[in-house]
Amino acid sequence: MPHSATAFADVTASDSTLRRFLHGLPGVDAVGLEARAASLGTRSIKTTAKAYAIDLAISMIDLTTLEGADTPGKVRALAGKALNPDPTDRATPRTAAVCVYPDMVAAAKAVLAGSDVKVASVATAFPAGRAALDVKLADTRDAVAAGADEIDMVIDRGAFLAGDYLKVYEEIRAVKEASGAARLKVIFETGELSTYDNIRRASWLGMIAGADFIKTSTGKVGVNATPANTLLMLEAVRDFRAQTGVQVGVKPAGGIRTTKDAVKFLVLVNETAGEDWLDNHWFRFGASSLLNDLLMQRQKLATGRYSGPDYVTVD
Amino acid sequence: MSESSRLSVLKTYKLYVGGKFPRSESGRVYEVADAKGTWLANVPLSSRKDARDAVVAARKAFGGWSGATAYNRGQVLYRVAEMLEGRKGQFAREVARAEGLSKSEAALVVEAAVDRWVWYAGWTDKIAQVVGGANPVAGPYFNLSTPEPTGVVAVLAPQESSFLGLVSVIAPVIATGNTAVVVASERAPLPALSLGEVLATSDLPGGVVNVLSGKAAELGAPLAAHQDVNAIDLTGADAALARELEIAAADNLKRVLRPAEAPDFAADPGLARLTAFLETKTVWHPTGSLGASGSAY
Numbered sequence: 001m002p003h004s005a006t007a008f009a010d011v012t013a014s015d016s017t018l019r020r021f022l023h024g025l026p027g028v029d030a031v032g033l034e035a036r037a038a039s040l041g042t043r044s045i046k047t048t049a050k051a052y053a054i055d056l057a058i059s060m061i062d063l064t065t066l067e068g069a070d071t072p073g074k075v076r077a078l079a080g081k082a083l084n085p086d087p088t089d090r091a092t093p094r095t096a097a098v099c100v101y102p103d104m105v106a107a108a109k110a111v112l113a114g115s116d117v118k119v120a121s122v123a124t125a126f127p128a129g130r131a132a133l134d135v136k137l138a139d140t141r142d143a144v145a146a147g148a149d150e151i152d153m154v155i156d157r158g159a160f161l162a163g164d165y166l167k168v169y170e171e172i173r174a175v176k177e178a179s180g181a182a183r184l185k186v187i188f189e190t191g192e193l194s195t196y197d198n199i200r201r202a203s204w205l206g207m208i209a210g211a212d213f214i215k216t217s218t219g220k221v222g223v224n225a226t227p228a229n230t231l232l233m234l235e236a237v238r239d240f241r242a243q244t245g246v247q248v249g250v251k252p253a254g255g256i257r258t259t260k261d262a263v264k265f266l267v268l269v270n271e272t273a274g275e276d277w278l279d280n281h282w283f284r285f286g287a288s289s290l291l292n293d294l295l296m297q298r299q300k301l302a303t304g305r306y307s308g309p310d311y312v313t314v315d
Numbered sequence: 316m317s318e319s320s321r322l323s324v325l326k327t328y329k330l331y332v333g334g335k336f337p338r339s340e341s342g343r344v345y346e347v348a349d350a351k352g353t354w355l356a357n358v359p360l361s362s363r364k365d366a367r368d369a370v371v372a373a374r375k376a377f378g379g380w381s382g383a384t385a386y387n388r389g390q391v392l393y394r395v396a397e398m399l400e401g402r403k404g405q406f407a408r409e410v411a412r413a414e415g416l417s418k419s420e421a422a423l424v425v426e427a428a429v430d431r432w433v434w435y436a437g438w439t440d441k442i443a444q445v446v447g448g449a450n451p452v453a454g455p456y457f458n459l460s461t462p463e464p465t466g467v468v469a470v471l472a473p474q475e476s477s478f479l480g481l482v483s484v485i486a487p488v489i490a491t492g493n494t495a496v497v498v499a500s501e502r503a504p505l506p507a508l509s510l511g512e513v514l515a516t517s518d519l520p521g522g523v524v525n526v527l528s529g530k531a532a533e534l535g536a537p538l539a540a541h542q543d544v545n546a547i548d549l550t551g552a553d554a555a556l557a558r559e560l561e562i563a564a565a566d567n568l569k570r571v572l573r574p575a576e577a578p579d580f581a582a583d584p585g586l587a588r589l590t591a592f593l594e595t596k597t598v599w600h601p602t603g604s605l606g607a608s609g610s611a612y
Contacts, residue, residue, distance in 0.1 A: 304369050305567070308374070308543020 007244050008208045015166040018205075022165055025204060028196035028232060037227035040271055041264040054298050055093050057262040057290075058085060060280040062098040062120055062251065064288050065315075066127075066219065072107040075315075079111035082312055086295050088311075089302065093173070095291065096280040097150060101126070103137055105146035113147075120150035120185070124175055127189075127218035129154035133171060140178040151175070152286075155202065157192045159210040165205060172209035185213035185251055191223030199229050201235035203270055213249035219286060224254025227264060234272040247276065250283060253286025260296040262290060288315065321402035321484055327505070328358040330365060330528065331511025333372030334521015339529070340364045347505060350415025358504050361529035363537040366496065369525035370543055373494040376522030381464045381492035385440035391434035391518045392490060398517040399429045399510075406478060406506055413477045413503035427581065428482040435486035442491060444587055450597070457600045462593040464483045464492035465570055466530070466545030469538035471531050471552050475582070480580045481510065484550055487588035492544070496525045496538065499552065504528035532556050539563035546570035546592050550578065 011021040045053055064080045065074060079098050086092040086235045097118035098108045108119045121143035125131035131139075140151055153175045159167045178182050186206040190199050214227040214233055230252040237248045250273070258263055262285060269277050277283050292312040299307040329336040339359035347355050359365075380388070399406070412423035443462055445480050450458040468488045471482035477500045487501065488495045499507030511526040527534055531551050539547055539560040547564050550559040557573055564571050572591045 305540040305542055306370070306537060308370075308541070311542055 002287070009109050012166070012169060012208065015164070015197060017235070018165045018169060019163065022201040023204060025197075025200055028200055033196060033230045033232060037231045037268065040267050041227055042233075043264075043267045045267070051298075051301050053241050053263045053266050054259060054294050054301070056278065057259070057266060057285065058294050058298075059093040061095040061291055061294075062097045062099040062253075062284045063095045063291060064219070064253070064286050065104075065123060066099070066101060070101060070104055072104065075104045075107040076111050078315060079108045079117070079315075081291070081315065082117045083112065083115055085267045085291060086298065086312070089298070092295070092298065095209065096284055099152065099286060102146065102148070103145035105143055105148045109147035118149040119147060119158070120152055121146070121148035121300050122152045122154075122187075122218075124153040124171075126154050126187075127220040129156050130158070133174060136171070137174060137178045140175050144180055144182050148182055150183045150185060150213075151179045152215060154186055154187045154189060155206070157189055158201060160198070160205075165201075168263050169209045170204055172206060183212040184210070185215045185249075186211040187215045187253075189218055189220055190216045190222060190225075190229045191221040196229070196232055199232050200236060201285060203233050204240070207236065207240045207246075207248050211248060213251050213284070215251040215253055215286065217252075217254045217286075221252030225252030225256055225265075225286075227268060230265060231268050231272055234277070237277070238273045247282060249282040249284065250277065251284040251286055256285055256287050257289050258293050261291075262287075262294065326356065327507045328528070329512075330359050330369075330442050331360060331508065331515065331524070331526040332365070332369045332523065336515070337365075337368075337510070340510045345529075347503070349412035350354050355412060356505060357608075358508060359541055361498075361527040361534055363534065365529075366534045366537050367541070369496040369527055370467060370541055372522035372525055374543055377464075377467060377494045379520055379522045380489070380494055381539065382580075383441065383492070388490065388492065389436050389439035392486065393433065394440065395514060395517040395519060395601070396429055396432045397438060398513045399425075399432060402513060403429070403507075405509060409505045409509060410478045412498075413505060414475070417466075424479050428479045429470045431479065431482050431584070432486050433585075435490045437570075438487075438586075438589055439490045442586075445586070446590055446593065447595070450586060455602045458466040458597065458604055459573070459600070460595050460597045462491065463588070463596045465592040465594055466493060467543065467594050468469050468493045469535075469541070469544050469547040470494050470495050470497045471535055471547070471549055472497055472499050472507060473578070474500045474502060474531070475553050475577075478510075478546075480550075480578075481507050482506055483580045483584055484548060484588065485510075485524060486586075488548070489519075489590055491589060491593055493592050494523045494525075496544070497527065498527055498531055498534045498551065499528045499537075501528075501530055535560050536563065539569070540566065542605075544569065546572070548572045548591070550574055 065078050082095040086147050093118050098121045099120040102121045105121045123140040123143045124136035155168050178274045188202040203214050220289050233250050241247050269283050296307040339361050341362035343360035344357040345360045347358050349355050407421040447461040452458040470484050475570045507526050514524050540563045
């Protein structure tokens with residue numbers, strides 16, 4: 001990623017230059033941001049547009065299981081579902097990826113090898129991120145060695161909130177290097193960053209450090225992806241591309257459970273970042289139960305009857 | 316202050332879905348008049364999406380309600396009767412207007428409805444003994460049948476009997492552990508919407524009963540075709556609609572209750588409605604005395 005190193009060399013020269021840059025970003029108008037996100041959420045998406053949105057949303061899902069109780073069997077089942085979400089309708093698109101803990105990457109890869117469904121692995125002492133850098137890098141290398149196509153890292157929120165931006169920056173650079181060819185998603189855990197200004201700063205910090213994706217949250221705290229914080233991050237990737245020519249993806253994760261929610265996010269993407277991001281290479285949903293709701297809505301559109309949880313898999 | 320100088324406080328009737336009182340998602344309302352045609356209130360004209368939301372709420376409530384002990388369900392239903400008793404006056408007024416009855420006639424109807432509710436509350440922990448039991452089998456097994464609730468039941472409430480009829484179709488459904496999506500009488504929905512207020516304040520978990528006002532024909536079709544509704548009660552559908560809904564319900568193997576003739580809700584209800592939405596679960600269990608083999612557990 002030479003772009004960030006060169007274009008922002010002056011910014012990342014020292015802790016104080018980085019701080020000056022991040023604190024020099026325009027402040028976020030919280031009321032305006034939330035009003036904008038809410039108004040975009042009122043769009044009515046029906047019939048053929050809805051069918052398109054549902055299929056697009058399914059193809060953007062990082063089907064996720066991040067539980068202490070994950071077993072290889074559960075991961076295999078989930079990977080099977082990613083390949084064939086609705087066995088009664090082969091025209092259903094596949095999900096973008098399966099997202100698991102590093103030790104489950106091999107189990108997922110065994111099912112998904114040779115398909116276009118990626119294996120994403122969380123790493124760097126997910127979800128807290130409270131570990132030494134060496135441990136985080138080893139975690140990342142493990143996941144990549146096991147075959148992960150994508151790495152979802154968490155930033156050190158403690159360092160970020162303490163104002164130690166350079167430490168966060170260098171950590172992301174190091175993980176990026178350890179990830180090698182795998183695409184790197186950087187999780188900010190927006191629910192822990194307290195302010196919209198911090199989310200904007202974290203977004204730029206992540207992108208400067210070479211993130212391929214910026215991701216809202218781990219799904220493990222009270223506040224996860226919201227339309228407002230996702231809108232803010234979409235503005236950041238749009239502005240970053242305008243300034244550097246480099247496109248970065250966005251992944252809201254956690255709390256998106258219904259088709260209606262997912263469609264609202266797609267409207268945000270289209271209206272903020274633009275059509276270039278309406279593709280699973282650039283936009284993802286970190287979700288698990290969302291897929292079942294999308295499938296039920298898809299069945300409703302196909303048959304005219306409301307479907308129910310008895311007609312999709314339990315996971 | 317004289318009576319006439321006081322501004323009237325008109326009630327906004329709302330739906331009862333998932334323990335909350337939403338307006339119709341569609342934003343529509345329609346006018347409800349009394350038996351003589353005088354305007355009474357505007358009530359929500361529910362859409363199929365309201366029906367869908369109500370089914371989601373009913374499904375969510377089913378696990379907890381069907382898993383509650385029969386004794387506990389009886390207690391909760393009895394509590395509902397207590398609350399109804401306290402609001403007899405309001406219901407009598409609403410019933411009198413809706414059905415064109417005199418004050419005293421309406422009061423009798425409401426009392427009959429409260430008694431009906433108490434009667435069903437008493438059945439919650441007795442129905443299993445009556446319709447379940449130990450079956451004689453030719454083998455060293457206990458063979459036990461127990462009634463289990465069917466699931467989410469869509470109820471088209473009777474069009475004419477706006478309160479006694481309503482109570483007579485809702486109480487048996489939930490007494491046995493089902494959850495209900497009720498479409499109130501189109502012409503006289505006010506007692507049903509007020510019943511929602513009573514249910515909300517009487518320990519009944521949100522979502523166990525959901526009350527929609529609107530057209531039976533508009534709401535019946537999506538409910539009958541809904542894959543996540545396990546049964547439908549067609550009491551409030553006319554012959555043509557009932558036929559159409561029965562066909563739609565057959566498509567997804569719904570259990571259907573279609574009364575042969577207009578029921579007389581003043582008569583002894585019997586067990587027909589209690590057993591209409593029950594499934595029989597039969598389990599086999601070794602007795603422990605395996606006879607000829609000589610082995611025992």
